[in-house]
Amino acid sequence: MCLTFTIRQVCEGIPVVRDTDHLFLELPLLKEKLEKYIDEASATGSWSQNAVRITDAWLKEGLKPRCITRDLKWGVPVPHEKYKDKVFYVWFDAPIGYISITACYTPEWEKWWKNPENVELYQFMGKDNVPFHTVMFPSALLGTGENWTLMKNISATEYLNxxxxxxxxxxxxxxxxxxxxxxxxxxxxxxxxxxxxxxxxxxxxxxxxxxxxxxxxxxxxxxxxxxxxxxxxxxxxxxxxxxxxxxxxxxxxxxxxxxxxxxxxxxxxxxxxxxxxxxxxxxxxxxxxxxxxxxxxxxxxxxxxxxxxxxxxxxxxxxxxxxxxxxxxxxxxxxxxxxxxxxxxxxxxxxxxxxxxxxxxxxxxxxxxxxxxxxxxxxxxxxxxxxxxxxxxxxxxxxxxxxxxxxxxxxxxxx
The missing domain is CATH 1.10.730.10 (Isoleucyl-tRNA Synthetase; Domain 1)
Incomplete structure (x- = not known):
């Protein structure tokens, strides 16, 4: 007979409700610009069917303000005195890393990231990461009002078992x-x-x-x-x-x-x-x-x-x-x-x-x-x-x- 034991660490404290203040990305204010971008990119670029389907589902559900900070110790600190004890939500911060790592590689990073007329951006990922690259990241870039190179081609896979x-x-x-x-x-x-x-x-x-x-x-x-x-x-x-x-x-x-x-x-x-x-x-x-x-x-x-x-x-x-x-x-x-x-x-x-x-x-x-x-x-x-x-x-x-x-x-x- 085989016995299997599972050991879990349980907190003995009583849950406490606390107020906290977070930063949000106001997606509803960017709806018109975002939908225009999605319509153009998905029509002229190569978007896998699941990327189109997942993105459409987000739009049909209605865009809502998206929290971009977390009360955690590990992560990228928010560079603001009021939020110095918080870190950025990883899927707000990580895509920005695409730009920053290019800037670390070359001081001419804008030739790639601020040159949409001459650069096509391809992205590859699992389907669970699609909305962060077709909705959240483009919204963050569009919200700046600057001429960023936005993703045009996306290839998202299903699951590998x-x-x-x-x-x-x-x-x-x-x-x-x-x-x-x-x-x-x-x-x-x-x-x-x-x-x-x-x-x-x-x-x-x-x-x-x-x-x-x-x-x-x-x-x-x-x-x-x-x-x-x-x-x-x-x-x-x-x-x-x-x-x-x-x-x-x-x-x-x-x-x-x-x-x-x-x-x-x-x-x-x-x-x-x-x-x-x-x-x-x-x-x-x-x-x-x-x-x-x-x-x-x-x-x-x-x-x-x-x-x-x-x-x-x-x-x-x-x-x-x-x-x-x-x-x-x-x-x-x-x-x-x-x-x-x-x-x-x-x-x-x-x-x-x-x-x-x-x-x-x-x-x-x-x-x-x-x-x-x-x-x-x-x-x-x-x-x-x-x-x-x-x-x-x-x-x-x-x-x-x-x-x-x-x-x-x-x-x-x-x-």
Whole structure:
């Protein structure tokens, strides 16, 4: 039989009602300016549906004066003699920190925060923080009468749960920052899984099985496999490969398979640009990975290993086209997996600071429609190593057990 004891600290004193004086943000006086801002920003910017819905609910309920001080010891003190024993309410003070931290970084902070004609502000958060960024913070800025850069684009997520329940720091359920680092799973694997599983339209769940599947099937067998096959073949000595030198593509303009791939990739990159412009990060990542899948299919259909002896010109075209796709993937995936992108560019022996521009002034992606032209012929690539290693069942099982709950609770359950 297992007994569980919960210890609570209870104050023995009698509650006392006290008068206190607080500062309020007079939201009703800012109603007209705020509604005008919300109507314009939500129409011209990219607002997630939950951000629109939550903001509308606040407006329909009616704006009320909002208390911005608290009778607490911890926090940012109010710089006023009458309120020197109070601190600011965190969600009044915290957004102002966006501006102050910029001012700490550079004395030219007004180029970002007082330049709405030339600066677009994007904000990302969980849905429970939406009203502080679409109602309270804009109201505080509008109330000053100054020309502030106001938030135009907001991407708010739903909730991320853990396995079959919820994350809980107090109970030790779930994986948090230091825990994730301690697993030795590369940071970019975490980034990929969480972004591909991002709860943009509905709640999602972190599961160890899901992480393993995403890693082994999508990163290792799809993305990693494509890049390694291309670069390792080019790196083979002459007679079996190209001695690490990128060959010319003599018949790319008349090679049907390469032309078909280029058209498909061009369309996918246009979709990628559209998704990213609309802050559809999950969709953008999915499209980038679809390009990797197209690359794998292209390699298989071309049977480049046979062409090397039977049709050298076509093999060279396939390899130069494929290495261009590798470069495209490094660029497209950099916002999601920066370390991965850096590693790929290093293996390509390319400068990480020099990326191609996928779109012209009209938003069209012409360069991507000729992947064989992205890296020059006779360019020497670097050392080739696999980018991902398999995440095995025993490791996943160990992580699942480790993060199932606090040690004390696990011991209690075992008894």
């Amino acid at each position: 853990y396995e079959s329940g919820k994350f809980s720091k107090t109970k030790g359920i779930g994986v948090f920052g230091n825990d994730a680092k301690a697993t030795n799973i590369p940071a970019d694997v975490w980034r990929y899984y969480l972004l591909s599983n991002r709860p943009e339209a509905s709640d999602a769940a972190f599961t160890w099985g899901g992480l393993q599947i995403k890693h082994n099937n999508e990163l290792l067998k799809n993305l990693g496999n494509f890049i390694y096959r291309v670069l390792s073949f080019i790196a083979k000595p002459e007679g079996a490969g190209y001695g690490s030198i990128i060959p010319e593509a003599p018949n790319a303009d008349i090679h049907p398979l390469s032309q078909s791939l280029a058209e498909t990739i061009g369309n996918l990159i246009q979709q990628y640009i559209d998704a990213m412009d609309k802050v559809k990060l999950k969709q953008g990542l999915k499209i980038a990975m679809a390009i990797s899948s197209e690359g794998n299919a292209y390699l298989q259909e071309s049977q480049f290993w046979k062409l090397y002896k039977q049709d050298p010109a076509s093999c060279a075209t396939v390899m130069k086209t494929s290495v261009g796709v590798v470069y495209l993937l490094a660029c497209l995936l950099e916002p999601f997996m920066p370390s991965f992108s850096k590693d790929v560019l290093q293996q390509l022996n390319l400068c990480p600071n020099e990326h191609i521009s996928f779109a012209d002034e009209k938003g069209e992606s012409d360069k991507a429609k000729r992947p064989w032209d992205l890296i020059p012929s006779n360019h020497r690539i670097g050392k080739i190593v696999p980018l991902f290693t398999e995440l095995k069942d025993d490791a996943v099982g160990s992580f699942r057990e480790t993060f199932a709950g606090s040690q004390a609770e696990r011991n209690a359950r075992a008894n």
